[in-house]
Amino acid sequence: MYNIGKQMTKILVSLMSATILLLSTGCNADMFNFFKSKKFQYILSSEITGRLYLDGKAFTSEVVYLHTAFSKNRxxxxxITSENGYFHFEPTYHYQTFKEPALHESSSYIGIYIFVDGKKYYLLEARFSDVKPYEFISDNLLDLSCEINSDEYRYFFKNKFVENGLDLEIISRCDLKGFSEKILLNKDT
Structure with missing residues (x-):
């Protein structure tokens, strides 16, 4: 009987010690980020500001959509456009607890569009292989001027990342800057 009481005491002391150890570690977990998993932040879209026109006049009180994507996340x-046709989007972020594989294995996408009389009009589309938009994309997103009834163009930008690499491309009906070439988008090809 005495041995059972002694064993029970040892078990209780062990359990209490373990409980105190876990509780004290838990209280300090925030201080040392012990239980927190690291979050990786991906910037899917920088801030976007622009103005929308229809036949040269400000296109007001219309819904403008921003579609961003990274890997499998959408x-x-x-x-809504203002009385002067202005629209604005805050930056879009994606957080996840694991780091994506090497660059260029995951692609990102930015698409800005509007519906007019049930028809979808893309204002801008860009694809890139990085964890944030390239600088030339972000620079253009800060001051877009878009005519809905204008033609869409393929805007090419010099590839600063790969020597002798293919130029990088944005498809848009907005006026962009900093491009090396602008070609009318032929819907038939």
Whole structure:
């Protein structure tokens, strides 16, 4: 009987010690990020501001959509144009607890579009292989001027990442800057 009581005491002391150890570690876990998993932040879209026109006049009170994607993750947000046709989107972020594989194995996408009389009009589309938009994309997103009834163009930008690499491309009906070549998008090809 005495041995059973002694064993029970040892078990209780062990359990209490373990409990105190876990609780004290848990209280300090935030301080040392012990239990927190690291989050990786990916910038899917920088801030976007622009103005929308229809036949040269400000296109007001219309919904503009922003579709961003990274790997298998998709986000769609919307905003409404002001009385002067202005629209604005805050940056879009994606967080995940694991790091993506090497660059160029995951692609990102930015698409800005609007519906007019049930027809979808893309204002801008860009694809890139990085964890944030390339600088030339972000620079253009800060001051877009888009005519809905204009033609779509393929805008080419010098590839600063790969020597003698293919130029990088944005498809848009907005006026862009910093491009090396602008070609009318032929819907038949």
């Amino acid at each position: 986000y769609i947000t919307e905003t």
